[in-house]
Amino acid sequence: MKDPGFAKPHAGTAVAPTARAYLWLRESGELWRMLFDQNLAGVFCSTVDGxxxxxxxxxxxxFGYDSPAEIARRPGADYYFDPADRQRFIEKLRADGWLRNFELTxxxxxxxxVTILENVTLLPAERGQPAAMLGTVIDITGRKHAQEAMLxxxxxxxxxxxxASIAHEINxxxxxxxxxLFLARTHSEATPALRELLLLAEQELARVANITRQTLGFFRGASEPATTSMATILEDALALYxxxxxxxxxxxxxxxxxxxxIHARPGELRQAFSNLVANAIDAVPDGGNLMLRVSRGRDWRTNMPGVTVTVADSGLGIDPQHRKRIFEAFFTTKREAGTGLGLWLTREIVLRHSGRIRFRTSSRPGQSGxxxxxxxxxxSA
Ligand SMILES: Nc1ncnc2c1ncn2[C@@H]1O[C@H](COP(=O)(O)OP(=O)(O)OP(=O)(O)O)[C@@H](O)[C@H]1O
Ligand SMILES: [Mg+2]
Structure with a gap:
């Protein structure tokens, strides 16, 4: 582009040169070119075929290209559009002649x-030429992610x-x-058989009390850290199943x-591993395999020494489309049978212990797991 010579303001004549430059830009057609090139929004004109x-x-x-020329060399639009979305987009554009704030991924x-917000105008086909469209696009991927994270x-x-409030109310x-129960059990008129039953009831109730204490503790982060044997924790988790x-x-x-x-919160770790064992049991078919291993390990990022616990199953594996979401709260594929909180909680507990969690999965028949x-x-704690 030629230098329009407007970049040097001097005293007293600030307005005139600026206006002259503007007129020059407008008359030479460079004004629109500059606004086009400099636009932070994506601006495009393409055939309706893409x-x-x-x-x-x-x-x-x-869209991850270095230059407009590079994108122009790509044939059609299928490389960046999912066919179903493209159908929806074209149908609406043809019906209305334009689209405003149209959201697409x-x-x-x-x-x-990449999730975008798009404004498009249809330029009708003429004398055998394909119809074209022109539009502007802004990238709202970051905004979408932030919204989802907040939610x-x-x-x-x-x-x-x-x-926490349920646990508190139950207390x-x-x-x-x-x-x-204690008063009843120690009452002078209680028979030995009745005492026995009341003692059992007391013990069961103590377990309920323990659960509410743990729940409150978890959300307060207050359960006491102690020297903890991972092998014992795994045994405890298994015992339940x-x-x-x-x-x-x-x-x-x-x-x-x-x-x-390790130095950790045993109650929380027991909960974390029992979630993993429960998932593995759910995943394997009758006669399937479940493997648990405790070994010396190192943090795969910082190389810090510690212990690695592995839970492996020969189940069907995790569907590729679900892999990104398994640690999300409420994500479950088990309908009413699952809350979708197991892995979320497990991950929270692991992170709270400065640990790491990762998984490998395969759905290949014969070697899935x-x-x-x-x-x-x-x-850890
Ligand atoms: N070992 C596994 N094999 C196959 N899929 C798994 C495995 N572990 C987890 N998943 C998948 O991840 C999803 C989320 O697991 P998570 O433990 O968080 O919830 P859930 O098991 O569905 O419910 P809940 O743990 O509350 O019973 C499961 O619904 C399942 O689809
Ligand atoms: Mg689970």
Whole structure:
């Protein structure tokens, strides 16, 4: 572009040169070119079939290309449009002649998703020429993610409040019933058989009290850290599922290669591992395999020493479309049978222990399965 000579303001004549430059730009047609090139929004003109006729740098960058020329070399629009979305887009554009604030999720050159907001005007076909459209596009991917993250955080906070308030509300009547049971059991008229029953009731109630204390503790983050044996924690987690494991004829393999004493909150870890075991049991078919391993490990990012616990199953694996979401609160594929809180909670507990969690999964027939690994540093809590 030629230098319009307007970049040097001098005293007293600030308005005139600016106006002259503007007129010059407008008359030479450069004004629109400059606004086009400099626009932070993507601006484009393409055939309705998607062949790019012209676009600016912002548009090209939005889709992962280095230059407008590079994007113009791509044939058609299928490389960045999902066919169903494209259908919806074209139908609406043909029906109305324009689109305003139309939201779409498209693909970048590297396959990553980009969510855009688009304004488009249809330029009707003439004398055998294909119809074209011109439009502007802004990238709202970041805004969408932030909104989703906020929604998730809000949901989690709500669950926390709810669980804590339920636990709290249960505590008072629980104490009263515990006291009543004690009085009944030690009453002079109670027969030995009745005493026995009341003692059982007291013990069961103590378990309920323990659960509410743990729930409150979890949301307060107050359960006491202690020297904890990972092998014992795993045994405890397994103990809860003995009956299920037997009923499903699951072949259980335990490998304790390392005593794995760490400083952690045992109650929380028990909860974390029992969630993993429960998922594995749900996932395997009758006669399937479940493998648990405790070994010396290192943080796969910082190389810090600690213990790695692995829970592997020979189930169907996790569907590729679900893999990104399994740690989300309320994400479940089990309908009414699942709350979708298991893995979310597990991950929260692991992160609270400065640990890491990752998984590998395969749905390939004959060798399908899922392996979840948790690393916990020596001084976890
Ligand atoms: N070992 C596994 N094999 C296959 N899919 C799994 C496995 N573990 C988790 N998943 C998938 O991840 C989803 C989320 O798991 P998560 O434990 O959070 O919830 P859930 O098991 O569905 O419900 P809840 O734990 O409350 O019973 C499951 O619904 C399932 O689709
Ligand atoms: Mg679960």
């Amino acid at each position: 062949q790019m006729l012209e676009c600016n740098l912002s548009f090209a960058r939005m 498209l693909r970048k050159q590297d396959g990553a998703a 998730r955080a809000e949901k989690l906070a709500a669950v926390g409040r709810l669980a 008072n009547p629980l104490e009263a019933v515990t006291n009543i 003995q009956a299920k494991i037997r009923a499903k004829n699951i072949r259980l393999v335990k490998q304790v290669r390392f005593n794995g004493l 899922t392996t979840i690994s948790i690393f916990l540093p020596m001084a």
